[in-house]
Amino acid sequence: MKSTILAAASLAALVSAHGAITQPPPRLPGAAMAAACGQAAVDAVEADGTIPLENIxxxxxxCNLFLCRGATFDDNQDLVQTFSAGDVIDMEAVLPIPHEGPANVSIVDTATNTVIGDPLIEFESYADENLPELPANNTAFSVTFPRLPAGACTVAGECVLQWFWFGTGAQQTYESCVDFVVG
Known part of the structure; x- marks a missing residue:
């Protein structure tokens, strides 16, 4: 129930924001993020659920803003998903203020903040504000979960599914992370 209320509150803040993943449930700010980044960083993210990294x-x-926008596993243990090789993961994003630039979804090792394998999906041009309407696959898309090396991502908090977008004209970076374990 707590995570549902927090997710609903975070989604309400997205109306005047830039962009974020809403499904599967992404990491949200909390007490552990406040301890690592400061309460002002948490307040900024809670006020604007899609705030770019440059505005925090x-x-x-x-504080490691470049890993899940500073949101920590400790605040999100109840949001862990289970994925297996071959699973198709439906993802949803909100993009109230688009900024054209590249985007991708990758699996990231949280201990080293490095990508494991190839991106699961890549967009050379994403969220182009010059288009009369954004392509449907900018806000609703699917990725296929890959086969990972034996033992990788089997403990919650070790890995995240990371959505990363950089608006080149705006020079703004956006990240959302989904905690998961390999099932």
């Missing part, structure tokens, strides 16, 4: 000011050197 961490208060400590322990």
């Amino acid at each position: 000011t961490p208060e400590t050197n322990d």
